[in-house]
Amino acid sequence: NNTVDNAVENWQGCPQIVDAAQLLRDGEVVAFPTETVYGLGANALSDDAVEKIFLAKGRPADNPLIVHVADEAQLQTVAEAVSDKARRLMEAFWPGPLTLILPKTDRVASLVTAGLNTVGVRMPDHPAALALIRQAGVPVAAPSANRSGRPSPTTAAHVLTDLDGRIAGVLDGGPTGVGVESTVIDVTVEPPIILRPGGVTREQLEAVIGPVELDPAFSAGSAETPRSPGMKYAHYAPEGEMWLVEGEEPRVREKMNGMLAEAKRRGLRTGVLASAETASYWQAHPEADVVLSVGSRAEPGEVAQRLYAVLRQFDERQVQFIVGETFPRSGLGMAVMNRLEKAAGGRILSV
Ligand code: TXA
Numbered sequence: 293n294n295t296v297d298n299a300v301e302n303w304q305g306c307p308q309i310v311d312a313a314q315l316l317r318d319g320e321v322v323a324f325p326t327e328t329v330y331g332l333g334a335n336a337l338s339d340d341a342v343e344k345i346f347l348a349k350g351r352p353a354d355n356p357l358i359v360h361v362a363d364e365a366q367l368q369t370v371a372e373a374v375s376d377k378a379r380r381l382m383e384a385f386w387p388g389p390l391t392l393i394l395p396k397t398d399r400v401a402s403l404v405t406a407g408l409n410t411v412g413v414r415m416p417d418h419p420a421a422l423a424l425i426r427q428a429g430v431p432v433a434a435p436s437a438n439r440s441g442r443p444s445p446t447t448a449a450h451v452l453t454d455l456d457g458r459i460a461g462v463l464d465g466g467p468t469g470v471g472v473e474s475t476v477i478d479v480t481v482e483p484p485i486i487l488r489p490g491g492v493t494r495e496q497l498e499a500v501i502g503p504v505e506l507d508p509a510f511s512a513g514s515a516e517t518p519r520s521p522g523m524k525y526a527h528y529a530p531e532g533e534m535w536l537v538e539g540e541e542p543r544v545r546e547k548m549n550g551m552l553a554e555a556k557r558r559g560l561r562t563g564v565l566a567s568a569e570t571a572s573y574w575q576a577h578p579e580a581d582v583v584l585s586v587g588s589r590a591e592p593g594e595v596a597q598r599l600y601a602v603l604r605q606f607d608e609r610q611v612q613f614i615v616g617e618t619f620p621r622s623g624l625g626m627a628v629m630n631r632l633e634k635a636a637g638g639r640i641l642s643v
């Protein structure tokens with residue numbers, strides 16, 4: 293596609309890209325924008341470089357990283373084999389928010405895969421990311437560029453809040469578009485299984501390759517250990533204690549009212565994570581100190597895009613107790629609700 297190529301070429305000439313690519317070749321870590329969230333990149337073929345990612349983030353060593361590629365040759369460098377279904381998914385969704393779990397080659401640094409014999413690979417749909425990876429000339433391992441446990445960064449400012457002084461630099465490409473991370477799908481098993489819901493929906497995947505399963509650990513109340521190592525960790529959490537209330541109106545509103553009153557009695561600064569539909573009601577509420585809307589219930593894409601910035605704003609405004617609404621789980625809503633449930637540490641009340 294010509295427009296994409298031009299955008300990549302425009303970035304490629306930029307001094308910031310040239311400098312960042314040089315840092316990657318020198319074995320340093322650099323944060324960069326993708327279409328989902330900002331990533332913290334290092335040369336995926338070097339254990340010394342990749343170790344710096346784990347140190348900067350405070351990331352547990354058993355949690356593997358996604359490798360970002362800009363072309364077919366880089367894919368071949370890290371993936372041993374690409375099945376027919378994997379190839380069809382790449383054709384349909386790359387560049388884009390889809391990570392494929394594939395058999396790895398022995399060129400991938402062992403820290404990247406945390407000792408597994410598979411590697412997660414994706415081609416990001418962002419001209420700055422593609423220009424950077426091309427210019428670096430190596431596949432780039434990159435988790436989200438947040439301190440481990442924090443909401444993922446959707447702006448360069450979020451990256452600096454978490455990692456300033458711990459990384460060589462951040463390439464600023466403005467706010468990210470999708471807002472939640474890529475979908476992770478394991479295509480080494482049959483049927484393929486979604487390990488993490490994300491920017492590409494289950495419906496979209498099934499339209500291309502037929503039935504795909506969902507990691508059973510995602511179903512409500514499941515005690516199963518997630519198959520993706522990263523999914524077992526607490527994540528995305530704001531500093532305040534967060535609760536979600538799920539059910540039908542007006543019971544949700546009544547329950548949230550009671551919880552806010554109780555939190556105020558405990559002397560806490562309160563916040564409400566609202567939708568565009570309910571924001572004005574909560575803004576007029578005397579016991580809601582900070583009310584933030586993540587967008588319309590009818591627009592899961594909008595909610596995904598704003599979610600992490602809103603979670604971070606509760607911290608910036610020193611909110612100690614947050615109560616949030618839930619959102620429809622269809623389409624991108626599945627990823628949104630997965631992140632919200634993790635942000636709330638599983639504290640969900642059904643009314
Ligand atoms: O959108 C994204 O995917 C962003 C941007 C920067 O590309 N990256 C990202 O990376 O979210 P990270 O490290 O925060 O999440 C990677 C997820 C983790 O849940 C990890 O456990 C899983 O992918 N993962 C990576 N390699 C895997 C493998 N070989 N097998 C199973 N899960 C894997």
Ligand code: MG
Binds near residue numbers: 435436444
């Ligand atoms: Mg992450």
